[in-house]
């Protein structure tokens with residue numbers, strides 16, 4: 009399973025991609041412009057970006073160049089234009105692969121798997137070790153190093169279990185974003201269903217280690233019936 013950013017302005021194509029990728033247990037975020045895509049990759053970690061070339065704000069080649077300016081995340085170009093010269097140019101400019109629309113889900117899955125394999129972000133391994141290796145995640149006084157699996161709060165090392173670490177790192181990569189419980193179960197526990205108590209119990213352990221409680225949250229905020237978000241306190 010991978011964290012996928014879909015950059016596509018066509019609502020119909022976008023919905024179809026989101027549906028198919030989610031069914032294949034990937035975590036998907038989607039945007040409709042190149043500038044939104046740049047903002048997303050600057051703030052969140054992705055394993056692969058699927059980039060439509062015909063976006064309303066920036067030319068595809070320009071969008072790719074700007075993306076490459078801030079991230080080495082694998083990029084698969086999705087283009088309606090079967091223009092060999094342009095595809096070759098984009099591959100030289102840092103695209104990892106391409107698909108000509110309309111493409112099948114099977115085709116997309118195969119290309120994604122190949123790109124992820126090359127980048128060393130195999131299914132379920134979490135932190136990438138290849139070109140997409142993640143740097144430390146920072147949120148307020150929290151610093152999380154996904155490669156060393158170490159976390160600290162206000163300069164003090166946190167002694168976390170594997171699950172607590174995964175939960176904290178997953179939320180910290182999306183500061184301010186409410187993550188639905190179903191997504192947490194899928195991403196942190198790798199379960200497609202389960203009982204809410206599992207999450208609550210780990211959250212309460214994690215809170216204790218962060219020196220906060222559900223009644224007096226600092227970083228971890230539970231939205232009843234919706235999900236959980238990590239947001240640094242405003243000092």
Ligand code: CA
Pocket residue numbers: 016017018060061062063
């Ligand atoms: Ca388009």
